[in-house]
Amino acid sequence: MNMHGGSPTSLDEAGLIKRVCSGDVNAFELLCTRLEGPLYGYAYGMVRNSHEAEDIVQESLFRLYQAMRARKLRPGGSTRSFLFAIAHNLAADNRRRARPSVPLEDSFLAQHNGATESSLLREQLNRALADLPANHRSALMLREFGDLQYAEIAETLGASLDEVKVWIHRGRKRLATLLDRDGQYLGKNVHEL
Amino acid sequence: MNCNDANLSAYLDQELPAPDRRAVEAHLRACPDCAATLKDLERVRTMLLTQAIPMGLHGPVIDRIRKEESTPSQKFRTYAIAVAMIAVAAIAGYAAFRHFNAPMSGPPESHAPIVAIDRDNSRGLDQTVIAQNDTTLDGTPVAAPPTALPETSLPLTLTGTLLGGDPQAVLKNNDTGEQHIYRPGDSVLDEVILQDVQQTRIILSNRGDLEVLTKGPGVIASRPRLDGRWQLAVLVDDKVVDYGDTLTFEETGGIVRVTDSNRDDFGEARLDGNILVVTRIEGGDEIGALRGTFNNAFTEVVMSSPELSASLASDMSLPDPENHSYAVKLSRIDENSPNQDPRAILQARLDEVRAMYEPLRDYAKAHNGQFPSALSLLIPDYTASTDLYASRDDRVVTYVSGQALPQTRSFPGIPGCSNSPDPGQALLAHEAELQQLWGGPAPFVPNLIEVAYRDPDQIVTLSAQGSTSSRSMMAEFEALATDATAVAAQWSAMIASDQNNLKQLGLVNKMFANENCEYTMPGFCTVYPEYLSDTNVLTSPWHEAGILSYEILFRAMTEEDLEAMAVDYLAAQGEVDFNDPALRARAQSMVPLMYNIEDIPAVGGKPATRNVLFLDGHVERMSISDFDERVGPFLR
Ligand SMILES: [Zn+2]
Numbered sequence: 001m002n003m004h005g006g007s008p009t010s011l012d013e014a015g016l017i018k019r020v021c022s023g024d025v026n027a028f029e030l031l032c033t034r035l036e037g038p039l040y041g042y043a044y045g046m047v048r049n050s051h052e053a054e055d056i057v058q059e060s061l062f063r064l065y066q067a068m069r070a071r072k073l074r075p076g077g078s079t080r081s082f083l084f085a086i087a088h089n090l091a092a093d094n095r096r097r098a099r100p101s102v103p104l105e106d107s108f109l110a111q112h113n114g115a116t117e118s119s120l121l122r123e124q125l126n127r128a129l130a131d132l133p134a135n136h137r138s139a140l141m142l143r144e145f146g147d148l149q150y151a152e153i154a155e156t157l158g159a160s161l162d163e164v165k166v167w168i169h170r171g172r173k174r175l176a177t178l179l180d181r182d183g184q185y186l187g188k189n190v191h192e193l
Numbered sequence: 194m195n196c197n198d199a200n201l202s203a204y205l206d207q208e209l210p211a212p213d214r215r216a217v218e219a220h221l222r223a224c225p226d227c228a229a230t231l232k233d234l235e236r237v238r239t240m241l242l243t244q245a246i247p248m249g250l251h252g253p254v255i256d257r258i259r260k261e262e263s264t265p266s267q268k269f270r271t272y273a274i275a276v277a278m279i280a281v282a283a284i285a286g287y288a289a290f291r292h293f294n295a296p297m298s299g300p301p302e303s304h305a306p307i308v309a310i311d312r313d314n315s316r317g318l319d320q321t322v323i324a325q326n327d328t329t330l331d332g333t334p335v336a337a338p339p340t341a342l343p344e345t346s347l348p349l350t351l352t353g354t355l356l357g358g359d360p361q362a363v364l365k366n367n368d369t370g371e372q373h374i375y376r377p378g379d380s381v382l383d384e385v386i387l388q389d390v391q392q393t394r395i396i397l398s399n400r401g402d403l404e405v406l407t408k409g410p411g412v413i414a415s416r417p418r419l420d421g422r423w424q425l426a427v428l429v430d431d432k433v434v435d436y437g438d439t440l441t442f443e444e445t446g447g448i449v450r451v452t453d454s455n456r457d458d459f460g461e462a463r464l465d466g467n468i469l470v471v472t473r474i475e476g477g478d479e480i481g482a483l484r485g486t487f488n489n490a491f492t493e494v495v496m497s498s499p500e501l502s503a504s505l506a507s508d509m510s511l512p513d514p515e516n517h518s519y520a521v522k523l524s525r526i527d528e529n530s531p532n533q534d535p536r537a538i539l540q541a542r543l544d545e546v547r548a549m550y551e552p553l554r555d556y557a558k559a560h561n562g563q564f565p566s567a568l569s570l571l572i573p574d575y576t577a578s579t580d581l582y583a584s585r586d587d588r589v590v591t592y593v594s595g596q597a598l599p600q601t602r603s604f605p606g607i608p609g610c611s612n613s614p615d616p617g618q619a620l621l622a623h624e625a626e627l628q629q630l631w632g633g634p635a636p637f638v639p640n641l642i643e644v645a646y647r648d649p650d651q652i653v654t655l656s657a658q659g660s661t662s663s664r665s666m667m668a669e670f671e672a673l674a675t676d677a678t679a680v681a682a683q684w685s686a687m688i689a690s691d692q693n694n695l696k697q698l699g700l701v702n703k704m705f706a707n708e709n710c711e712y713t714m715p716g717f718c719t720v721y722p723e724y725l726s727d728t729n730v731l732t733s734p735w736h737e738a739g740i741l742s743y744e745i746l747f748r749a750m751t752e753e754d755l756e757a758m759a760v761d762y763l764a765a766q767g768e769v770d771f772n773d774p775a776l777r778a779r780a781q782s783m784v785p786l787m788y789n790i791e792d793i794p795a796v797g798g799k800p801a802t803r804n805v806l807f808l809d810g811h812v813e814r815m816s817i818s819d820f821d822e823r824v825g826p827f828l829r
Binding site for chain 2: 024025026028030032033036040041045054057058061062065125140141143150165166168169172173175176179
């Protein structure tokens, strides 16, 4: 078996999106494998319940596909931005609809016993995230998991660019003080440096 | 220093216009506080992105899309695609890596991928099972396809995937047999590009069409390190017939050094996909290579070669390699579970029981040769506590009291032969006297201690004279009784052990004859303990300890007489040349000296046999009809 020369026609996200728009479900599946991880990370951070997060991921992906097939995506608009905006709205609906305060999910460890260490980290992280103001949390999560630009985040959250910049920065700094170097949650009463 | 960290996050996110960015960079160079704050912000990103995240959530979405969209052109196909639910931070790790390539920040220290398999989630795996049995007898699909990328028909086998920061796939070309490592974007065949590497499959772009290649049979998901201890076992027709050394693998820089339990070089190993190649080294020289394919979990590999088969067959007296398959198996030793090699366990147990003798012997020496009536009498002068003799969860210790040290020195000495008018008669009389004292034809010392071990079941005995023996071989054999091949192999090993007993007795006889006017030994009691110290050799492996398994045909006769007898026999058959210089050796090689009292039972459809020791020391196993023909004449 040789390594043939020539430039690989690797499918970047733009190439995949084009194919999905013309009805290629296989391309959409490939796109899903790239997006679902970060999307789940975002959704879980917002609702802190794995079943709800999975539902949000699946519903968002489905709606993305419908939008792409209907060519509803704005030309030049980012697919990611659209997808995370859907997820953001679903998560917000979810919060309004469900219990006022979603309990931290202790069953997470039991479900994911293959990844105990990172699950512990996740639990600590979610305690800390729960302490952030909702806007800060949303902005930061869209930035980190959605890999969205500040302008896209601003549009998703209906906020100004400056607000987004401040929210992300404050959210990060707050998390840095809430979690020590090993990811241990230090508690609510920690004051900002 | 005028500190305003408000721009640091935007800087990290590459959201600052160029002038602001340059200003922040200048400030960071001069201000350790802000540099530290930036590090903290980066740390938060790493923590967020390196969480375990499940994948494969899209399966039901694809199902739903296909259901709602199925058009005539879309063939309804089911594919066994293992969408194993994996919680992979690989994607997140990749995202983090991308971020951390921003100016001024090195690669993140903690972007090492966390790969974990979500065994709990049945979505992917259960569907796989259904999809593999994808149609009922009348051909109707029983389950909706979990995903529907078509399986490729390209001549490729996926032998492994490695996920992480640098995803790779090991692909074998079925036509050429060649195997290479590819990364996404690599060209695999003409107009075939590797698109994506996932846990159990890869996505290929075949002339622009996306296709999936799922794991081939016996492939691996990712490769763990080989470091650690491995148990070597010998397989005949895929059954373990013996255990060998423990091997230690040490992996450095892709090369695995293999050493045996004695820390001697065993060889060097390298991995080719999931094929392990071990180059054997002996005395600094390469003496051949073994190859084998790992199991999926990389915990077991079976290796074979023609040289190995030949050497195993001759070393271990195992059945003919032409009609059987020979191999060795390496199994990773789980440090948390006990060593699986019953032979190593037995050796440790024999040592344990042997250590029980010294306090008892010391006590007996101080008490007119009498062993204690109870083990507690050994405390405190001979041993600090009776822990040494205690029964435990894994063993039951039985002490036989009321015995004495074998007083062999008080037995009459072997009569001298040089002055005796009839040394043969004197030796036979001496043996008869000793047999009276021993109470039988063999100098079996009664057992002082019997230890019954559990798991594996073995019985170890300690004689009043200090020798240990075990009854594990027969027990092992009985445990194998349902497996014909293993039985045959084990039986062969037992026969070899029996032949070894006779060879040792041949040496005992030679030593005795050398010092006693060339007379053969008159019996087993006379040679104990000067010539025969270990009475275990008097018992065949299929007999219980304390049973005499061998008969001496010619007692207390000179070798000269026996040779003459053989020559007479040859002459009577008219085939002797008295000038032949090899005549004496030929005569020695045909005089039977000892043999099995009982036939070796028939096993596996093979006829019963006997082992025979000849005067020259060689041992032959022969059928009963051969025995009658070759030994029979000397019995008369
Ligand atoms: Zn500063």
